[in-house]
Amino acid sequence: MMLRYALRTIRDRKGGFLGALLALMCAAALITACGTLLETGLRGRIATERYAAAPLVVSADQNVHRTTVKHKGNGETKAKHKAKPVAERAWLPGPTADRIRSLEGVRKVIPELTFLAEPVAEPVDRPSYGHSWASASLTPFKLTAGRAPATADDIVIDRGFAERAGLKPGDRLTVQSTGAPRPYRISGIAAPAGRGELQQQTSLFFFAAEAERLAARPGQVTALGVLPTPGTDLTELKRQVERALKGTTAQVVTGDDRGPVEFLDAAGARIKLVSMGGAMGGTSLLVAILVVVGTFALSIQQRHRELALLRAIAATSRQIRRLLGREALIVGAVAGVLGSLAGLPLNTWLHSRFIDMGAIPANLERTAGICPAVVAVAVTLLGAWSAAWISGRRIARIHPAEAMAESAVERDRPARGRIAAGLVLLVGGGVLVAVLSGLRTEAASTPVTFLAVVVLATAVSLLGPLLIRTASALLAGPLRPAGFGGTLATANIRGNSTRMAAVVTPLTLLIGMTCTVLFVQPTLGGAARTQAREGTRATWVLAAQGPGIPSVAAEAVRTTQGVTAATEVVRTTVRVGLDKYQAQGVTQAGLSRTWDPEVTGGSLADFAADPRTAAVSELAAEQLGLHSGSTLKLHLGDGTPATLTVAAVYARGLGFGDLTLSHDLVARHMDNPLAVTVLVAGDSDHGRLAAALKKFPGIAVLAPATADRLQADRQQENSEVNYLAMGLMLAFTAIAVVNTLAMSVSERIKEFAMLRLAGATRRQVLRILRIEALSLLLIAAVLGTGIALAVLTAFSIGMTGSARPTVTPVVYATVVGAAALLVLVASALPGRLALKAGPVEVAASKQ
Numbered sequence: 001m002m003l004r005y006a007l008r009t010i011r012d013r014k015g016g017f018l019g020a021l022l023a024l025m026c027a028a029a030l031i032t033a034c035g036t037l038l039e040t041g042l043r044g045r046i047a048t049e050r051y052a053a054a055p056l057v058v059s060a061d062q063n064v065h066r067t068t069v070k071h072k073g074n075g076e077t078k079a080k081h082k083a084k085p086v087a088e089r090a091w092l093p094g095p096t097a098d099r100i101r102s103l104e105g106v107r108k109v110i111p112e113l114t115f116l117a118e119p120v121a122e123p124v125d126r127p128s129y130g131h132s133w134a135s136a137s138l139t140p141f142k143l144t145a146g147r148a149p150a151t152a153d154d155i156v157i158d159r160g161f162a163e164r165a166g167l168k169p170g171d172r173l174t175v176q177s178t179g180a181p182r183p184y185r186i187s188g189i190a191a192p193a194g195r196g197e198l199q200q201q202t203s204l205f206f207f208a209a210e211a212e213r214l215a216a217r218p219g220q221v222t223a224l225g226v227l228p229t230p231g232t233d234l235t236e237l238k239r240q241v242e243r244a245l246k247g248t249t250a251q252v253v254t255g256d257d258r259g260p261v262e263f264l265d266a267a268g269a270r271i272k273l274v275s276m277g278g279a280m281g282g283t284s285l286l287v288a289i290l291v292v293v294g295t296f297a298l299s300i301q302q303r304h305r306e307l308a309l310l311r312a313i314a315a316t317s318r319q320i321r322r323l324l325g326r327e328a329l330i331v332g333a334v335a336g337v338l339g340s341l342a343g344l345p346l347n348t349w350l351h352s353r354f355i356d357m358g359a360i361p362a363n364l365e366r367t368a369g370i371c372p373a374v375v376a377v378a379v380t381l382l383g384a385w386s387a388a389w390i391s392g393r394r395i396a397r398i399h400p401a402e403a404m405a406e407s408a409v410e411r412d413r414p415a416r417g418r419i420a421a422g423l424v425l426l427v428g429g430g431v432l433v434a435v436l437s438g439l440r441t442e443a444a445s446t447p448v449t450f451l452a453v454v455v456l457a458t459a460v461s462l463l464g465p466l467l468i469r470t471a472s473a474l475l476a477g478p479l480r481p482a483g484f485g486g487t488l489a490t491a492n493i494r495g496n497s498t499r500m501a502a503v504v505t506p507l508t509l510l511i512g513m514t515c516t517v518l519f520v521q522p523t524l525g526g527a528a529r530t531q532a533r534e535g536t537r538a539t540w541v542l543a544a545q546g547p548g549i550p551s552v553a554a555e556a557v558r559t560t561q562g563v564t565a566a567t568e569v570v571r572t573t574v575r576v577g578l579d580k581y582q583a584q585g586v587t588q589a590g591l592s593r594t595w596d597p598e599v600t601g602g603s604l605a606d607f608a609a610d611p612r613t614a615a616v617s618e619l620a621a622e623q624l625g626l627h628s629g630s631t632l633k634l635h636l637g638d639g640t641p642a643t644l645t646v647a648a649v650y651a652r653g654l655g656f657g658d659l660t661l662s663h664d665l666v667a668r669h670m671d672n673p674l675a676v677t678v679l680v681a682g683d684s685d686h687g688r689l690a691a692a693l694k695k696f697p698g699i700a701v702l703a704p705a706t707a708d709r710l711q712a713d714r715q716q717e718n719s720e721v722n723y724l725a726m727g728l729m730l731a732f733t734a735i736a737v738v739n740t741l742a743m744s745v746s747e748r749i750k751e752f753a754m755l756r757l758a759g760a761t762r763r764q765v766l767r768i769l770r771i772e773a774l775s776l777l778l779i780a781a782v783l784g785t786g787i788a789l790a791v792l793t794a795f796s797i798g799m800t801g802s803a804r805p806t807v808t809p810v811v812y813a814t815v816v817g818a819a820a821l822l823v824l825v826a827s828a829l830p831g832r833l834a835l836k837a838g839p840v841e842v843a844a845s846k847q
Contacts, residue, residue, distance in 0.1 A: 027288035028339025033347040034281035035372025041273030046259030054225030060090035061249040088637035091220040105232035128202040132211035146188030155184035156205040160197035332384030336377035422462030429456035436794040464501025489771040506736040511784030527800035531655025538679035541707040548674025562684030565590025568675040572637040582657040585666025594679035597650035602628030607647035611662035617653025741826035753839035
């Protein structure tokens with residue numbers, strides 16, 4: 001019976017349930033999209049290209065490991081093993097091949113070299129790598145024109161690149177590899193045999209000796225491709241190879257596991273996608289719960305009289321709860337199915353945008369399983385039922401006479417439990433803000449930042465009726481000059497504070513979250529740029545449009561008249577234990593002339609004098625318990641262990657990274673050893689430097705201020721991924737604002753009719769609506785701005801040491817202006833529709 005009555009209620013009150021349906025559907029779509037991203041990170045396939053013809057590949061271990069032993073009270077021990085990936089490619093000792101060449105079933109072992117090799121002054125739309133022609137059979141590449149490289153001056157290029165660049169055998173091609181750019185003669189063009197062109201990379205093949213020189217890793221190889229004899233069982237061969245390599249760190253892979261070995265960036269992107277999908281999904285879920293509960297509360301409030309009548313004709317509390325629960329489950333089921341279906345194309349669009357932004361590589365295939373959709377439907381059902389249970393607790397619990405009274409006039413104050421819960425969340429939000437002010441790493445502070453916004457917005461939701469009444473009392477004076485419209489608007493806001501709170505809550509969340517998203521990165525990036533700007537003593541800064549600045553270019557600058565120092569800078573990440581730290585490598589000669597990190601301990605001169613020393617930021621020193629003279633053990637970018645002595649501690653860690661090491665030490669263990677920038681000191685002018693760099697195309701000589709502006713632009717580009725991820729939640733919240741406003745206004749058809757019968761014109765009624773909408777906007781703007789300002793200030797204190805977050809007035813005004821436009825449109829359109837019917841007919845209609 002209750003199910004039938006629930007279906008009839010939904011059918012007869014479509015408008016009231018439409019808002020809840022829309023909120024739930026958006027939540028399901030968002031959860032499906034984020035869940036599919038998470039699933040792609042966990043199970044997404046990375047297809048191999050270069051190793052397509054090598055069924056078995058041996059590579060170096062791309063992780064650093066730590067084993068901890070925990071001693072139990074009964075004398076037993078428990079070992080726990082953890083591993084974390086390194087930032088650069090780890091290389092394999094060349095003699096590893098000798099261990100497996102003689103194994104039964106092995107036809108051939110092919111050493112592979114993969115290194116930076118980018119054409120200069122030619123269009124390159126994908127990563128470009130160099131290889132030895134001796135490893136061409138790993139794909140396999142076959143010549144389609146010309147001949148194989150016979151000398152160090154020859155090069156073979158892949159057919160796809162040749163067609164894009166319009167090159168042919170006999171043409172000259174300048175290549176920027178790990179050293180100085182060098183011209184080569186194209187001796188041939190090759191293409192993968194029996195398959196299409198490479199989609200994710202450009203391949204350039206060199207004479208074997210030249211490839212070893214450019215790779216700059218004597219005695220090491222990138223990987224080993226193992227070709228089995230025909231008929232060999234690959235599983236058994238893999239076991240044999242693993243036994244032969246026991247005691248080494250070599251890894252043996254087959255099938256789809258070859259892709260992550262070839263494309264380290266794609267393997268790293270999977271980890272990033274898991275983190276991003278989980279963070280987006282978790283935050284989306286919190287926002288969805290807040291929005292959906294508010295929407296259901298408004299929907300049930302609109303049916304207060306109907307539910308009160310049911311109580312008056314002997315419906316029990318249990319029957320009311322069952323009715324509301326079944327209605328919620330029906331709406332939740334429909335919304336969950338529709339939303340999960342809508343989430344699939346949303347995820348496709350999101351995945352493609354991440355690829356376009358460079359956040360994930362195109363060869364990480366999107367995985368669209370059934371699990372995210374099932375989870376979205378289940379969460380939607382649970383969320384709908386929970387929201388209905390929370391919103392309907394009072395109407396189902398109180399006496400029928402009280403229910404009838406409250407259906408006519410709103411309660412004087414919210415329930416004590418609601419106030420208590422709101423105060424608890426307010427205190428919890430304050431605790432999160434206090435904790436945030438003590439967090440000094442971006443990885444730790446970012447989730448706390450957005451969690452604090454949601455918790456404080458939830459507190460506003462629960463305390464909303466009290467806040468609305470207080471605000472309406474404060475607004476009574478300023479609105480008095482607006483005449484009777486202002487007086488009526490104030491009275492309506494005060495008399496319907498619960499309904500108005502349902503509108504203010506998503507609007508507060510929208511403004512607070514948007515301001516936080518838009519100003520978190522500028523706060524951090526601005527502080528980092530300020531430190532870098534204040535710590536750069538250089539007169540000029542060299543920047544490259546290509547892969548980087550070779551050391552020979554820096555040396556050419558050093559010998560230029562008027563130059564007193566030229567500091568090459570490379571950047572990577574290293575592991576101290578399993579923790580990741582940003583590190584830079586700098587040439588130490590003349591360092592004090594170009595760089596001032598504000599040393600607070602030790603001496604920069606001591607660091608510059610010894611390549612086996614390190615300078616560390618105050619934050620890293622605090623976290624690692626280091627000081628001048630301490631021993632620092634770390635793993636470099638490719639996992640190579642190193643033991644250094646701390647020579648200096650500096651304050652400008654945001655601008656220059658946590659660790660500063662010798663340039664040569666860092667560059668030897670990087671995939672791209674070219675400098676990202678060169679700091680030049682002295683009184684040499686722009687013309688002399690440009691002349692010295694004439695034979696190095698793509699290197700620009702910039703003033704420090706210009707370089708700072710370019711760095712700001714790059715930071716903005718890197719922030720676009722975060723803006724896109726959070727933008728989905730903001731769009732959902734904006735839809736919730738429109739949804740609740742439309743529901744709130746459409747409920748007041750009879751109220752508008754009574755105003756018109758009392759002599760008010762349609763224009764006057766719409767004016768009252770505008771005053772109410774703008775008043776609610778002002779309340780939400782104050783609350784949302786207060787939340788954002790508290791959170792941003794705490795974030796700034798923790799990350800930069802300053803209580804001055806970066807807030808751009810124009811951007812803030814745009815956010816509030818967009819919210820105002822949203823509110824005015826969302827209230828005006830349903831208001832005009834509500835005023836179309838004649839006031840007499842509406843007043844005479846049934847409640």
